[in-house]
Amino acid sequence: NKIFNIRMRAAKGGPHEKGGKHISGGEILANYEDIQKAVNDLVEKALTHSRGNPDFMQIQFEEVQMPVQFLAPLSITANHVLSVREGQQLAMQLLRKCGVPSPSIEKAYELIAQPKNVGMRGAMLLHVQSGERVDNRGEKGVRVSRMDWDAANFEKWAIRQEMPRSARVKEAITLATKVASHPEIVAELCWSDDPDYITGYVASEKIGYQRISKLKEFGDERGFRIFFVKDALNLDSYIHYLEKEPTLLY
Template identity: 60%
Template structure:
């Protein structure tokens, strides 16, 4: 169930960093990130994002933009997706697990194969590919930019309670991934998401959906590979622009309660 959060004023804090100039002028993407913050915690949130950009394994940025803006619409609360871990001994095994999970989530095999080919043609995407499972084709005219999910977070204290309860890592990476997957999966047009990082030192990825939860897969690419993947498999019968507006503009705060 989604509820509105009105108790405090929050700010959306966003960062993007690149090398050899800004993204729109052909710069190599280094890092991106965001948080929701109260006014009193803005400096801390900015410092977290600054450190993330300046210590990334993809390289040292020579362009960075950090901005924040007050959120003047109600923030919706979502419960985090349930999580399961799938061990993979090789990339081939990991990719096979991912395909099986996508099929269980309701994505046709033809869509999976065509989306993979689309991904290979756009290996430097900065956002997500939207792929319609009905027409078996990419939708949305974003080219290399893709769609970037924004305005979402999970307050650190609540996330750490969740992690301790389920004996999970308290890592910022897991937190960010689960927040994004939860927001994307909550929309009725989303069938499933496939993702792995463009970080060459991080080979874990996931499949996520309302039906399956957050399915972490321990190896989806080779170590040292800078190519990432983010594909949202969607039901194309839904209106596209409201869906993109939800991904980019709707503010979401993940909240977990132990008694649930």
């Protein structure tokens, strides 16, 4: 049974490469019979996005040539905090629990504070022991791709877990589960660049998906995704895993 990857990206002010502002993106892994529906769903997602109407959209599909990895979603813990300060302190504490030393966490926050790293669409990969950035992807970062969660399974899961049945939550947990299942990645720290969305998370195989209700103030357009990796030697193989190897949640 062949599997296809269908991807969409939409921007305003022209294509992303020409300086257009990112409006929406998404991807679906589907059987041949479901490609039409996948395309419709992605077009609808782009046309109804809260960030505004796109004037550029690209849809692409291709057969997935590699075997698909099937994973169960990470377990979820909801952490309610009252302030950004409390949320960020909890995030640091969770990173330490995953084995990230304090000086490396400090280095991550130094990178976050640098204006040149604002607006990055992908993730930064940091070496867990030194805290140095090890990917060579500059301001683009590494974009995790080729992953999905069967819609009906996600719905059932979300009801059981009392989680919002939103595309955002579905995509974040799918991504975090794929990332955490790589044996060389010890932790992920993420929060959104959407000014209307302040919940973020720390995730790993060890601690699961730890949602933190407040990691930034409303109105803030700075979002980040950081993966702490054990070893920088096999960088190409991690990046290949993150970008190309297909993962489906069940």
